[in-house]
Amino acid sequence: MELVNIFIKAAFIENLALAYFLGMCSYLAVSKTVKTAFGLGLAVIFVLGITMPINWMINEYLLGESGIFHLDLTFLRLILFIAVIASMVQLVEMVIEKFSPALYNSLGIFLPLITVNCAILGGSLFMVAGEYSFGESVAFGLGGGFGWFLAIIAIAAIREKIRYSDVPPALRGLGMAFILTGLMGMAFMGLMGIDPAAF
Amino acid sequence: MAESTTVVAKKASSPIKFGAKEKKLLTDPLNDNNPITVQVLGICSALAVTTGMKNAFVMAIAVVFVCVGSNVITSVMRNIIPKQVRMIVQLVIIATLVTIVELVLKAVSFESYKALSVFIGLIITNCIIMGRLEAFASANKPYESMLDGLGNGVGYGIILLIVAFFREFLGKGTLFDYKIIGATPEYLINTTDSFLFGWYVNNNLMVLFPSAMFVIGIVIWVHRAWNPKLVDVS
Numbered sequence: 001m002e003l004v005n006i007f008i009k010a011a012f013i014e015n016l017a018l019a020y021f022l023g024m025c026s027y028l029a030v031s032k033t034v035k036t037a038f039g040l041g042l043a044v045i046f047v048l049g050i051t052m053p054i055n056w057m058i059n060e061y062l063l064g065e066s067g068i069f070h071l072d073l074t075f076l077r078l079i080l081f082i083a084v085i086a087s088m089v090q091l092v093e094m095v096i097e098k099f100s101p102a103l104y105n106s107l108g109i110f111l112p113l114i115t116v117n118c119a120i121l122g123g124s125l126f127m128v129a130g131e132y133s134f135g136e137s138v139a140f141g142l143g144g145g146f147g148w149f150l151a152i153i154a155i156a157a158i159r160e161k162i163r164y165s166d167v168p169p170a171l172r173g174l175g176m177a178f179i180l181t182g183l184m185g186m187a188f189m190g191l192m193g194i195d196p197a198a199f
Numbered sequence: 200m201a202e203s204t205t206v207v208a209k210k211a212s213s214p215i216k217f218g219a220k221e222k223k224l225l226t227d228p229l230n231d232n233n234p235i236t237v238q239v240l241g242i243c244s245a246l247a248v249t250t251g252m253k254n255a256f257v258m259a260i261a262v263v264f265v266c267v268g269s270n271v272i273t274s275v276m277r278n279i280i281p282k283q284v285r286m287i288v289q290l291v292i293i294a295t296l297v298t299i300v301e302l303v304l305k306a307v308s309f310e311s312y313k314a315l316s317v318f319i320g321l322i323i324t325n326c327i328i329m330g331r332l333e334a335f336a337s338a339n340k341p342y343e344s345m346l347d348g349l350g351n352g353v354g355y356g357i358i359l360l361i362v363a364f365f366r367e368f369l370g371k372g373t374l375f376d377y378k379i380i381g382a383t384p385e386y387l388i389n390t391t392d393s394f395l396f397g398w399y400v401n402n403n404l405m406v407l408f409p410s411a412m413f414v415i416g417i418v419i420w421v422h423r424a425w426n427p428k429l430v431d432v433s
Binding site for chain 2: 020021022023024025026028029078079082083086087089090112113115116117118121168169170171172173174175176177178179181182183185186189
């Protein structure tokens, strides 16, 4: 039950895309059609779900004072996390290139850029900050990925529909996507509870 | 063999030239191929650091340095990096340069280091740098890559400063932390201090994330209205 809670919290209340605005570059650039957005969303779920437990193990067994070196190696955290993420993304890239060349071509440069998708690194850093256990980190990773997946599907669907609306020409496409994301973000602020300290 | 000697001879005759092609490399990212408004790279950090002009300014300089440096290094090494591990190599190059920036900032200005240390780390995951490495530096010569890095860094910095200007001005009534508009704080109400537009109440929404999306959206609108060939026709 605890794990379900964490999954739902990660997917909706702490939505990586719409509450923290992480991973915005690929979110905005790949959301032109639902089909490519679907592919990228699945890749992000996969990468988040795999890297989160690996990074949890690195953080727990290598870096802390209770780890195998008995040293405080937390200054290596950023580099090790990034290295894990980069190798996982490289793996995903090879798999997609082999099994679905069409998806590979439509994702273009944004597939390698999952490496620097801040949602992935941000998720791992939130996991460290939240002091989750192993099972909880898996739930948090999958939930975070699922929330990002839902967000990119939602914006892609809106963008497909809004193509038929009478938007000023200069605002069409990217400009409108920014404003829509801002509006969706304001809606998600309602789920988080508006921080009274900000007002 | 003959081919390589002609290439060397050609290089020797014109070591560093700055013709129309080089100028285009440098100015293209400022307008027609701007990293934020056209290529959609580096949005995350543009959202995070644009709450104030000061942070945006330091961030812009740091990104220009890392972008130029990593572009040149990757371009020099482009023929010896195996394709299978290129991302890890690129990230190590970026992380090294970011660490240099962090240490230099710590030595030069400890105050802004304390304010910005998290954001400087974020340069590692700034997709504009890795995006340029993937798209340009891994297939072009060092000199061209340097110009490309410089152009993209500056193009990114300009948008960052424009967005930060509106967010800080309307959200806090300040610029570079100097009070410009808005009411005098309550504890100063009886002093002779007075600012322009004393009736203005700070709009706190401008400090929150969604407003950054709105401001960038409007910047894109203005940019495309002014440069109609960028308009999305699909």
